[in-house]
Amino acid sequence: MPRKATKAADNVYYKARIKAANNNDKLNSREGAAEVIGIDRTRLARIELDSICAYPEEILMMADIYNAPELENYFCCEQCPIGKHSVPHIEVLEMDRITIQIVSSLENIDEVKKELLDITEDGIITEDEKPKLDHVVKTLDKIEKESRELKLWVQKSFGEKGEFNYGNVAKH
Template sequence: MSCYDTNIYKVARLKAGKTQEGAAEALGISVESLKAYESYSRLPPAGVVDRMCVIYDALYLAYQHNRIASGDVKVIPEIEVLDLPRASIRLINRVIQFAEKRRDRELLTIAEDGVISPEERPLYEEIVAELDGLIQAAMELKVAEAKEL
């Protein structure tokens, strides 16, 4: 199950072992506000999310919040919260696979004339998808590193 299948604020609070009342008090907000955030009736402001990250010991929550707050923007990839070794291995594997396919040289060839031709488009889209995977793995590593602190 993805961490986005349920409310991220509630999941972080429950993982921290906090009740709504205790969390609301620690966050300096009302229980009603917390309930609204945990039902997605309202998105919490950045300051509240910052405090949630600290109080719940869940720095990844900031990333998840930004992804949700961005709406339909697909620039921020969905990530899996991994431990540091798994996140490191995933990133290194993606880099090795990209290099072994010589995607850097293929991208240079496509970009050389400044135009992506219809014939080049499928390969270009494959390369961009692989780069998206690299970005995702790098973000997972960043979140894993923050989690370890």
């Protein structure tokens, strides 16, 4: 059994690799993972130890090889200088939780549509309408985030090729 890297234990890339090692024994070691990813072992170590930032191409490879598309979101919202300001953090949630959140958000969509029409019908946004517009934007941001979480769940469960991944969902 391979040793666990205590210094990298909290690193998101390390955790994803170790989880993926359940399905691919080669990923149990940095040497094996680096070979599969196509990068130097010491570079992978430095990424997992947070001493360097991975390149976007490396993140794409890790996300694909580890079946961890959430790594792409993590990189974009936590490490990319541009994404930090524009990409919302999304989580890998269970399908039932995502469904409840989306249905709850969509229950208020008619109210949001009416509010947006009321604000914009005269082509002028007044000072008293700005808080209402802010509410509309925040509601739409919430729906967008929930939509991304659903897409992430689908990607993890079905993969890029559209094949269902039974390892991530209970079999019935």
